[in-house]
Amino acid sequence: xxxxxxxxxxxxxxxxxxxxxxxxxxxxxxxxxxxxxxxxxxxxxxxxxxxxxxxxxxxxxxxxxxxxxxxxxxxxxxxxxxxxxxxxxxxxxxxxxxxxxxxxxxxxxxxxxxxxxxxxxxxxxxxxxxxxxxxxxxxxxxxxxxxxxxxxxxxxxxx
Numbered sequence: 001x002x003x004x005x006x007x008x009x010x011x012x013x014x015x016x017x018x019x020x021x022x023x024x025x026x027x028x029x030x031x032x033x034x035x036x037x038x039x040x041x042x043x044x045x046x047x048x049x050x051x052x053x054x055x056x057x058x059x060x061x062x063x064x065x066x067x068x069x070x071x072x073x074x075x076x077x078x079x080x081x082x083x084x085x086x087x088x089x090x091x092x093x094x095x096x097x098x099x100x101x102x103x104x105x106x107x108x109x110x111x112x113x114x115x116x117x118x119x120x121x122x123x124x125x126x127x128x129x130x131x132x133x134x135x136x137x138x139x140x141x142x143x144x145x146x147x148x149x150x151x152x153x154x155x156x157x158x159x
Contacts (some may be wrong), residue, residue: 003054005042012055013038016062023066033069037062101151102144109144112137 013034020033040061041054048054090096102113115121115129123141127134 001048001050001054003051005038008041008054008058009038012058016058019059019062020066023063024069026069029069030066033062033065036065098148098152101148104151105144105147109140109147112140113144113148116141 016034016037017030020030021027024030024033037058041058048057090099102110102117104110105113111130112126115126116123121129123134123137126137130137
């Protein structure tokens with residue numbers, strides 16, 4: 001017995017998502033697990049005994065895939081930003097606040113800001129490192145600074 005994937009998606013997608021989310025604790029990872037589970041079912045040549053057998057198989061595959069997601073090197077070796085910041089020393093409270101806000105920037109701005117201000121690279125060197133144009137680096141620096149300026153103005157005005 002092999003049911004069409006569309007039928008199974010409609011019937012079991014929410015159950016598989018709930019199981020995956022329970023393990024992964026991440027929306028994106030849980031969605032990936034569900035998708036990978038249905039892809040594996042679709043490519044599987046196995047014949048199932050009943051719909052109950054299919055359901056049990058889907059749940060087992062989703063659980064295993066979710067556990068595998070949690071065992072990935074990146075997931076095991078991540079450190080919370082707060083924990084990382086506690087290991088650093090800063091000259092002043094303001095420099096710590098600025099660093100925290102830099103770390104909250106979107107990645108494309110955070111990287112150029114970090115390379116420019118914390119590592120001391122020039123615009124030309126950053127462009128070479130990131131394989132983008134110098135004007136792109138300048139735009140990212142400008143936009144990152146603008147976000148920081150607005151965010152820090154709010155933080156410091158609240159004090």
